[in-house]
Every structure is written in structure tokens, then in C-alpha cells.
Amino acid sequence: MATIKTTGARALLECLRREGVDTIFGYPGGAVIPLYDELYHCDFIRHVLVRHEQGGGHMAEGYAHATGKVGVVLATSGPGATNLVTPLTDAMMDSIPLVAITGQVRTEVIGKDAFQEADITGITMPITKHNWLVKDVRDLPRIIHEAFHIARSGRPGPVLVDIPVDVSRAVVEYDPDAVQQVEMKSFKSNFKVNALQVKRAAEFIAEAKRPVLYVGGGAKAAHAHEELLELANRVGIPVTTTLHGLGTFPENHPLSLGMLGMHGTAYANYAVHHCDLLIALGARFDDRVTGKVSAFAPGAKVIHVDIDPAEMNKVRRAEVPIVGDVRSFLNELLKYVEPRNDLAAWNNEIGKWKAEFPLEAPDGSEDGLLHSEFVIREVARLTNNDAVVTTDVGQHQMWAAQHFGMRKPRQFITSGGLGTMGFGLPAAIGAAFGLGGETPVWCISGDGSFQMCVQELMVASIYQLPVKVALLNNQFLGMVRQWQEMFWQRHYSHVNLEAAPDFVKLAEAYGVRGLRCERPEDVEATIREAMATPGPVVIDFRVTRETNVYPMIPSGQTIDDMVVRRPDDPAEEPVNTCHVTPGAKPSEVVVVTAQQGENQEAADDRLPAPGEVVDVAR
Amino acid sequence: MASATAPSSGGATSFAGGLRGVQEQHTITVLVNNEPGVLARVSGLFARRGYNIESLTVSITEDPLVSRMTIVVAGDADVLEQITKQLHKLVDVLKVYDYLDTPLLARELALVKVNAEAGQRLELMQLIDIFRGRVIDVSDRTYVIEVTGGSDKIDAFEKQMEQFGVRELVRTGRIAMMRGPRTV
Numbered sequence: 174m175a176t177i178k179t180t181g182a183r184a185l186l187e188c189l190r191r192e193g194v195d196t197i198f199g200y201p202g203g204a205v206i207p208l209y210d211e212l213y214h215c216d217f218i219r220h221v222l223v224r225h226e227q228g229g230g231h232m233a234e235g236y237a238h239a240t241g242k243v244g245v246v247l248a249t250s251g252p253g254a255t256n257l258v259t260p261l262t263d264a265m266m267d268s269i270p271l272v273a274i275t276g277q278v279r280t281e282v283i284g285k286d287a288f289q290e291a292d293i294t295g296i297t298m299p300i301t302k303h304n305w306l307v308k309d310v311r312d313l314p315r316i317i318h319e320a321f322h323i324a325r326s327g328r329p330g331p332v333l334v335d336i337p338v339d340v341s342r343a344v345v346e347y348d349p350d351a352v353q354q355v356e357m358k359s360f361k362s363n364f365k366v367n368a369l370q371v372k373r374a375a376e377f378i379a380e381a382k383r384p385v386l387y388v389g390g391g392a393k394a395a396h397a398h399e400e401l402l403e404l405a406n407r408v409g410i411p412v413t414t415t416l417h418g419l420g421t422f423p424e425n426h427p428l429s430l431g432m433l434g435m436h437g438t439a440y441a442n443y444a445v446h447h448c449d450l451l452i453a454l455g456a457r458f459d460d461r462v463t464g465k466v467s468a469f470a471p472g473a474k475v476i477h478v479d480i481d482p483a484e485m486n487k488v489r490r491a492e493v494p495i496v497g498d499v500r501s502f503l504n505e506l507l508k509y510v511e512p513r514n515d516l517a518a519w520n521n522e523i524g525k526w527k528a529e530f531p532l533e534a535p536d537g538s539e540d541g542l543l544h545s546e547f548v549i550r551e552v553a554r555l556t557n558n559d560a561v562v563t564t565d566v567g568q569h570q571m572w573a574a575q576h577f578g579m580r581k582p583r584q585f586i587t588s589g590g591l592g593t594m595g596f597g598l599p600a601a602i603g604a605a606f607g608l609g610g611e612t613p614v615w616c617i618s619g620d621g622s623f624q625m626c627v628q629e630l631m632v633a634s635i636y637q638l639p640v641k642v643a644l645l646n647n648q649f650l651g652m653v654r655q656w657q658e659m660f661w662q663r664h665y666s667h668v669n670l671e672a673a674p675d676f677v678k679l680a681e682a683y684g685v686r687g688l689r690c691e692r693p694e695d696v697e698a699t700i701r702e703a704m705a706t707p708g709p710v711v712i713d714f715r716v717t718r719e720t721n722v723y724p725m726i727p728s729g730q731t732i733d734d735m736v737v738r739r740p741d742d743p744a745e746e747p748v749n750t751c752h753v754t755p756g757a758k759p760s761e762v763v764v765v766t767a768q769q770g771e772n773q774e775a776a777d778d779r780l781p782a783p784g785e786v787v788d789v790a791r
Numbered sequence: 792m793a794s795a796t797a798p799s800s801g802g803a804t805s806f807a808g809g810l811r812g813v814q815e816q817h818t819i820t821v822l823v824n825n826e827p828g829v830l831a832r833v834s835g836l837f838a839r840r841g842y843n844i845e846s847l848t849v850s851i852t853e854d855p856l857v858s859r860m861t862i863v864v865a866g867d868a869d870v871l872e873q874i875t876k877q878l879h880k881l882v883d884v885l886k887v888y889d890y891l892d893t894p895l896l897a898r899e900l901a902l903v904k905v906n907a908e909a910g911q912r913l914e915l916m917q918l919i920d921i922f923r924g925r926v927i928d929v930s931d932r933t934y935v936i937e938v939t940g941g942s943d944k945i946d947a948f949e950k951q952m953e954q955f956g957v958r959e960l961v962r963t964g965r966i967a968m969m970r971g972p973r974t975v
Contacts, residue, residue, distance in 0.1 A: 298832060299839050303882040306828075323882060359824055359885045483876035486869065 176348045181310040182211040182341040185274070188317035190217050191353055194245050196236065196606050197221070198229040202249020203289060204276025207341035221606065221636075224628040226253050228599040230260020231626065234269050235603025238586040239561060239614075241396070243270040243324050244603065250276045251289030254335070255296065259593060262300040264331035266590025267417060268390060270324040271331035273301075280308055280337045297333050304333040310343035314352040322355040327362030328481040329394060364480060366497030366505055374452075374476045374493050374502075375509035381450035381474075383519045384410045387433065387462075390417030390589070391455015391479055392499045398422065398582045400503035401454070407507070409516040411523055413441040415456050416589045420579035425558070430523070431532070434462040436571040439530035439724045439737045444523050445470050446732045453477045455499045458488035459590070460729070468731035478502045530737050532575055533723070537693030544693070545569060545645045545716045549576045551696045552615055552643055555704065561604055561614045563587065565597035565622030568651035571722045573617045595625030598642065602629055605638040613639040613704070620646040620670050630683040630709070637708035643700075644676055644711060647718050655721045659736075680711035689713045812867050816845065818897060818967045820975050821860040821878055822852070822886040829883045833860060836881065842866065842874055846964030857885065861966045886975060894970040900939045900963045902927075903949070906956035907934040915955055922948045933958060 179187070185208065189197070196219045201209045212220050223229035226248045233244030244264075248254055254275040264271040278287040283306075294306045303323050305316045313336065320332045378384060392401060398421045405412050405428050412422045413430040422429055430441035445451065451473040456462070463469040466488055477484070477491035478499055485494040495502055534546035549572055552560070558578050563586040564570040570587055579585050586604055588596040601616035608614070623644055633640045650668040657664050677687030686706050690699040690713070703710040726735045823829045830849060837844050845863040852859045864874060871889060878887045907915055907929075915934065919926060924938035938948050942965060949960065969975065 294828065295831070298828075298835055302880075357882070360882050361879075481880070483873065483880055485876075486872060 175350070176346050178344060178346040180207070180211070180341065181307075181313050181336065181343050181345055182207040184310075184314050184345055184347065185317060185336070185341070186211050186215055186218060187349060188314055188353075189245065191349065192318070192321045193242065194218060197245040197247055198223050198232040198236075198603065199247030200224075200226050200229055200249065200253060202251075202253045202276060204250035204278060204338045205247065205253075205341070207338060208247065208274075208276070208336075219606075220247075221632060223599070224631050225626065226256035227259055227595065228602075228626050228629040228632070230257045230271070230273070231263070231593070231596050231599035232603030232606070232629070232632075233271055233273075234260055234264055234267075234596070235563060235586055235600030235605075236607040237264075237269050237271060237603075238600065239583055239604035240607040241394075241583065242607070243272055243321055245272050245274070247274045248276070249289065250278055250293075250338075251291045253289075254291050254293040257293075257333075258296065258300065259591075259595075261297055261331045261333065263588050263591040263593045263596065265300045265302070267588065268329050268394065269331065270329035272320050272324050273297075273331060273333040275333060275335050276341070277306065277335045277337040279339045281339075283337065293333065294335050300331070301333050302330040304335065306335045307337070307340050310340045310345040311347070313340060313345065314347050314349065315355075318353050318355050319357060322357070323360060326360075327364070328391075328479075362480075364482070364496045364498070366478075366495055366502045368505065370493055370495045371502065371505045372509060374495065375506055377450055377474060377476060377493060378408060378410075378452070378506075378510055379513075382516075383444075383448045384408070384450040384452060384516070385430075385444050385448040385470075385473075386410050386412040386422075387415075387445065387451055387453045387456050388412060388418040388421055389415040389454065389456025392418060393421045393455070393582050395455060395480070395499040395501075396582070397454070397500035397503055400500055400507065402426075403507060404503055404510065407510060408513050409520060410452070411444055411520060413437070413445060415459070415462055416574055416587060418456065419574060420584040421582045423580045424578045425580065428520070432574050434459075435464065435726050435728070436575065436722050436724065437462075438532055438575070439735065440523055440526035442724070442726065442732050442735060443526045443530075445473075447522075448473045451475050453479075453491070454502075455479055457481075457484050463488065464726050465729055465731050530724070533738055534576055541693070542717050543691060543696070543715060544720065545572050545647070545714070546576050547693060548643060548645060548690075548696055548714050548716065549573050549617060551700055552617070553577045555697065555700050556613070556615070560584075561586065561608065561612060563597045563601040563604060563614060563616045565616075565618045565625075566592045566594045566652075567619050567622060568647075568655065568720075568722050569617055569619040569622075569645040571652075572645075575722075577617075594622040597622060597626075598633075598640070599626050599629045601640045601642070602633050602638055605633075605640050606636075610636065610638060613641055616640060616642045618642055618644050619651060620644060620648060620673055620676070621650045623676075624673075627679065630680065630685055630711070633709040634684040639707070640709045641703045642680075642709070642711040644713050645716050646673075646676065646713050647716050647720070648673065649718060651720075652722070654719070658719070658721070659725075660727070676711060676713040680709075686710045687713070689715070691715045812869075814865055814867055815871075816863060816865050817871050818890045818895065818965060819862045819864060819875070819878075820886075820888045820890070820967060821862060821884060822975065823858050823860060823881075824883040824885065825851070825856050825858045826883055829858065830860075832881050832883060833862075833878065836877055837862075837864070837874070840873070840877065842870065848964035848966055850966070861964065863965050888975045890967060890969070895967050896970055897941055897965050897967040898939055899942055899945050899965050900937065901945045901948070902961050903936045903938065903952055903957060904933055904959040905936065905952050906932060906958065908932070908955075911955060918948075918951050922951075924948065 198221045229246045233246040237244035278290045294304045324332045413433040431438040433441040475491040476493040478495045482496045536547045564573045597616045597618045601614045605614045648671045654668040680687030724737045924936045928935035
């Protein structure tokens with residue numbers, strides 16, 4: 174019962190030390206100066222000065238993704254705190270353990286619209302697992318330990334602790350050992366898998382003729398990759414993963430189907446469509462996976478394992494719902510599962526689909542063009558499929574998911590649920606810190622996404638982190654352009670990014686090596702050059718402008734609507750020109766008179782016909 | 792619909808687990824930590840997931856650290872299952888209980904300010920008596936009546952008062968408790 178007497182700020186750092194925090198990402202401001210004063214004297218925590226709080230939040234996410242530990246981000250009150258909204262939402266959607274610490278104005282002026290005041294606990298209520306406004310310094314140590322406990326327990330997620338500046342400065346006397354023992358009667362996270370349900374699951378698996386394992390981020394979070402491999406091997410069940418499940422099952426394994434869903438492989442989607450038993454492990458039947466829910470795996474019984482009870486029956490009713498940790502489920506299940514060798518017919522059928530509908534990745538030998546898919550495959554090949562990869566959001570993300578060929582868990586770091594452009598670069602930086610600053614991290618990005626958090630290049634530059642940015646530059650917001658091409662009569666509305674900085678010079682401005690690659694025959698040499706260069710590198714790959722991601726199941730639709738590959742008929746090919754040029758718009762602005770307005774209304778063929786079913790998801 | 796003597800949350804159509812696709816009114820008791828912001832967390836959850844609250848009451852309990860919310864909400868079995876599970880996930884929520892198929896005592900309180908003209912007072916007093924209400928304020932033209940009971944009874948009383956002219960009406964939300972020795 175040894176108590177210590179200290180300031181709130183120092184108590185906070187002591188709590189972080191006890192939670193095993195070695196790195197925090199932060200940005201100072203008025204309301205956190207007391208914390209920064211303690212950091213000035215602190216020798217056990219590395220503080221990384223980011224260039225924007227959003228970047229700091231994504232770095233903490235990347236750190237957490239790569240290590241499985243809790244990421245920590247520190248920001249000041251008001252705008253510092255509101256800049257964390259996007260990373261917090263991202264972490265909430267993707268179940269990433271994150272502790273955000275924000276400064277707040279003095280307790281006596283809270284609610285009085287003080288300078289740099291924002292009601293950040295109110296703002297972040299729906300995007301955190303829980304949050305606290307610490308009004309009394311005596312509560313601070315307990316709350317910090319509770320925050321870490323909640324962030325990492327059960328289904329991981331973000332929490333936020335808002336600390337008024339006077340609370341940081343106030344003196345507190347507390348027992349650090351006692352307060353570290355978190356007791357929360359109102360927070361339950363240690364769900365034990367139901368033994369009876371596990372036996373039922375084993376019976377279902379023994380009887381299934383066409384089973385498929387559908388593996389999500391929950392399996393990764395539970396470190397269940399070895400048990401998963403054992404189950405798949407023992408029974409011979411093919412495995413498809415979600416975007417966040419990638420890497421949890423090695424994609425060079427014969428039973429691997431790659432990713433499923435909207436841009437999943439055709440054979441994964443066919444297998445799921447035809448299966449009679451779908452074993453969902455830590456996956457949540459996201460709309461990008463299921464498309465139209467009623468047509469998803471229509472003949473399948475479902476075993477659904479998830480640590481979050483609210484995922485049960487949320488989208489798809491499960492015949493065997495099991496609440497618990499995926500790894501403890503698998504360990505229990507493996508006691509009852511017998512080896513089987515009668516699934517050859519099923520796997521042969523899948524083999525035929527694999528042969529008939531492989532992922533296509535032109536290498537440019539026919540057309541001499543630089544294709545994004547080829548660049549990704551070359552990065553994978555030259556790094557022996559071993560590199561940790563982060564992505565941003567859009568076409569490049571889907572191509573990376575399809576073509577990289579992940580081998581190990583926590584290898585693929587991406588923004589799935591929220592789809593946050595700007596995530597990739599800071600996440601790569603955070604991952605590089607988490608991995609000790611020596612392991613190369615490849616950030617596969619696009620020209621749109623990269624510009625959203627590009628300022629964090631400075632951090633990579635200062636710490637000489639081995640972050641290699643493969644910028645797949647098609648001078649378009651490619652995914653939106655693809656949808657406009659496919660579903661909106663090629664109305665390329667505001668997706669043209671031709672007016673862009675010189676990315677090589679931009680990199681150099683930050684003290685980062687910049688490379689450019691324009692021809693397929695130069696790809697290998699450029700990647701090798703980047704790998705041989707110590708520290709960060711940005712490679713501007715000038716890829717084909719109007720290539721679409723296939724296969725594609727359009728939003729909210731079924732497998733019958735899947736576009737498996739690029740149409741063979743050249744007439745269906747997208748025209749390789751853009752009819753929107755930057756700067757042309759002002760001349761098109763005309764004053765619409767009443768007469769013209771009426772005419773336009775009559776001629777507008779974009780209005781849905783009466784009775785037409787409009788897919789709002791488009 | 793709940794009534795004063797034979798209340799049920801779901802009516803005759805409900806069975807264990809409720810009906811999918813059938814809209815039912817549910818009474819849910821939620822025990823929460825007595826902390827600032829808890830009401831916002833609970834009501835915010837309902838708002839952002841598109842659930843409609845019909846009534847919500849918050850009160851103290853026998854334990855000063857615990858508050859009790861009684862929420863009346865309509866939805867089918869799937870929606871209610873999600874609501875209950877999402878409520879459980881809130882860190883400040885200690886217990887969630889849906890009274891589906893549990894015999895419960897449910898009460899509301901209403902204050903009604905009605906016109907009480909000289910010639911109508913006798914009739915008014917008789918009605919108040921039937922509903923076991925009480926007059927708690929008298930002016931030369933109006934009475935304020937206090938009446939408690941299930942929502943059906945209060946609805947009926949409200950209707951009876953219309954003939955006199957209701958000047959103002961206020962009702963608490965529903966509060967509920969299990970019959971018998973069991974507790975939430």
C-alpha cells in the first residue's frame with residue numbers, strides 16, 4: 174500500500190508506463206502543456222511529434238495493427254481533439270485498440286465556449302467504446318487503467334480520456350499498484366465459449382458436404398492463425414478471408430480462396446454461394462461481403478463465432494451462434510473434429526472455378542502499359558510476400574488485397590470499415606515504429622489518398638523509417654471513376670486529379686528519396702532501388718488511367734450480377750479519354766433562364782422512371 | 792397493451808423470443824451507473840441506430856450508485872434483440888431486462904388540468920372517483936387531477952376528461968417492476 178504523491182500529468186505517464194506503452198503519437202497545444210512538460214523530463218516514453226492529429230491517430234492505429242498492442246495518441250483541446258474524430262471512427266469500425274488522450278479547458282470554464290473548447294466526450298460518444306471527462310484528479314489513475322482495459326478487452330476498440338488542464342496540474346496521492354487492478358462490474362468482456370454449442374458446431378462440420386471457412390479480423394485479433402490452419406488441414410475446408418482477415422490464412426495454401434465479397438475472387442464467391450455450411454470466424458457479414466443479404470450463401474447453415482454478442486443475428490441468423498474468442502473456440506473445437514478425406518469432390522469443384530476464373534493481372538508484355546496489378550505483384554515477389562503492407566482506400570487497396578498474396582497475420586494493414594483515405598502513410602509510419610524501425614513497411618497508395626495525409630512524410634523523414642510508398646498514380650479518384658463509368662454513364666464528375674504535384678519533388682521537399690517509374694520493364698529495378706535505399710522512399714508509378722477492379726459484384730446485388738473480368742468486347746471497354754478537363758468548368762456555368770430550366774427538366778433522362786427500383790447504394 | 796391489472800408487454804400474440812417481423816411494444820428496464828452522461832449514451836444509441844423510443848423514465852434506485860431507466864420501445868424480435876445487445880455493450884449499463892412474457896406491474900402518472908365549471912363539478916368528481924384519481928389543486932374555474940395506472944387506464948381517463956375541456960396534460964413515462972418476489 175505504498176502511495177505516491179504527484180501531479181496528474183506525471184500520474185498519467187506512470188499509468189502509461191505500467192500499461193506497457195513505449196511510444197505515443199502526439200501534437201502539443203495549450204491545454205496539454207502540463208503533459209508535455211512531464212514528457213520533457215520523461216525517459217521511458219518515446220513521443221513522436223506528428224504533423225496533424227489525424228495522422229497521429231492513424232499512426233497509433235498502424236502501431237496497434239502491426240503489434241496487437243494498444244496505440245496511444247495525444248492531442249490538445251478543441252481542434253486537436255476534433256481532428257481525432259476520423260481515426261477514432263476508423264478504429265471503432267475496424268476494432269483497433271486505441272487510447273486517445275485529449276487536453277480540455279480548465280474545469281471552471283467548461284461549457285462556457287472557452288478558447289479551444291470542444292465537447293469532445295459528447296462528439297466521440299458514438300465512435301468510442303467509452304470515454305471519460307476527468308473532473309477530479311483523484312479519478313485520473315483509475316480511469317487511465319480502465320481505458321486500457323476497455324480498449325483491449327473483448328472486441329477491441331478506441332476509447333478517449335479528456336483531461337482538463339487544471340486536472341493535469343493538480344496534485345494527487347494514490348496507490349499505483351492498487352489502482353492498476355481494474356474492477357468494473359458493468360463491463361463484461363471475458364465471454365467463454367459454450368461447450369455444448371462447440372459440440373454442435375463439430376457435428377455440423379462432420380456432416381457438411383460443402384463447408385467454407387469465412388475468416389475475418391476477429392481471428393487475427395485472437396491470434397488464431399495456427400489453430401485455423403490446423404482445422405482447415407485436418408478437415409480439408411477451403412478458407413476465404415475478409416479484407417481484415419487477409420494474412421490470417423496463408424494465400425499460397427491450396428485451400429486458400431483469397432478474399433470474398435464485392436471485389437473478392439470469383440471462386441471465393443462461388444464457393445460461398447454454393448456451400449452448405451459457412452463457418453464465420455470473427456467476421457461480421459459486412460455489406461461489402463454479402464451484397465444482397467437474402468441471396469448470400471442461400472443454402473448454407475451458419476456457424477458464427479464472434480467475441481461481440483451483438484454481432485449474433487445482426488445481419489444473418491446463425492444456426493450455431495457462439496460468443497467468444499475465436500482462438501479458444503478453435504482450441505475447443507479441435508478436440509472433437511475428426512480428420513476427413515471425403516471433401517475432395519467439393520475441393521475439385523472449387524479447383525475448376527479457380528482454373529476458369531483466375532484473378533487477372535496483365536504484366537504489360539502485350540500492351541506495353543504499366544498496370545497497377547503488376548506493380549503490386551512485383552512488390553510481393555521481390556519482398557518474398559513477406560513485407561508488411563499498408564494501403565489507403567480505393568482501387569489500389571482492392572488490387573493490393575487481391576494480388577499481394579499475404580502469408581502471415583498482421584501483414585496487411587488497411588482501413589476497412591470506414592474506408593479512410595489518408596490512412597495508409599501514417600499507418601505505415603506507426604507500423605514501422607511498432608516493428609522497431611528496421612522492418613520495411615510498404616505503403617501501397619493512390620494519388621488521391623496519398624495527398625490526404627502527405628504531411629506525415631516529415632515524420633518518416635526525421636526518423637528515417639523504412640517506409641516505402643508505392644504510389645499507384647492513375648491521375649484519377651479511380652474507384653469513384655469506376656462507378657461513374659459502370660453505373661453513371663461515364664459522367665466523370667470531379668474525379669480528375671491530373672492537376673497534381675510532382676510527387677518525386679514533393680518527396681524530395683520532405684527530404685525523402687523520390688523515384689518515378691513509367692514502364693513495366695522498369696518496375697523491378699525501381700523496386701530494388703527503393704529496397705536498397707535506407708529510409709523512406711516514394712515511388713511514383715504512372716499506371717494506366719482507366720482500369721477497373723474486377724471481379725465486381727455491384728453494391729447490394731447478388732453473385733448473378735458479378736462482373737468476373739474485363740469485358741472482351743472492345744465496344745464495352747472504357748474509352749481511354751477523359752471528357753472532363755480541369756479548368757473547363759467555369760465556361761460551362763450558364764445562367765439558366767426559366768425557359769431553359771423547363772426544357773432541361775423535360776429532357777432529363779437521369780430521373781428514374783415511375784416504378785423503377787432505384788438502388789440507393791449506388 | 793399494458794393495463795393496470797393484467798399488463799403484458801407484448802399482448803396475446805407474443806411467445807418466447809417474440810415474433811420476427813411483427814411489431815410489438817416492449818418494456819425494458821435498464822440499470823445503469825449513476826454517472827453524468829449516461830442518459831445521453833443510452834438515448835444516443837437509440838437515435839443513431841434508428842430505434843424509436845416511445846417513453847423513457849430515469850429514476851434513482853435503492854442503490855445510490857445505480858439509476859434505473861424504463862424504456863418503452865416498439866419493434867420486431869430482431870430489432871429488440873439488437874437493442875438489448877447494443878445496450879449491454881455500453882460500459883455504464885449494468886443490466887438490461889426485457890419484460891417479454893414476464894408478468895409485470897407497469898404504472899404511469901398523469902396530471903390533468905381540466906375546466907371545472909360550477910355545473911359540471913359533480914359529474915367530474917364522480918369520474919375522478921371511478922378512476923381513483925385525486926384533485927390536487929382547485930381554482931374557481933379549473934381542477935388539477937392526479938391519476939395513476941397503466942397506460943390504457945390513463946388513456947381512458949384522458950378521453951373522459953375531453954368533454955370538460957383539457958387545458959394542460961402531462962404524463963410520466965412508464966415505470967415497471969416484476970410481479971412476485973423476483974427482481975430485475
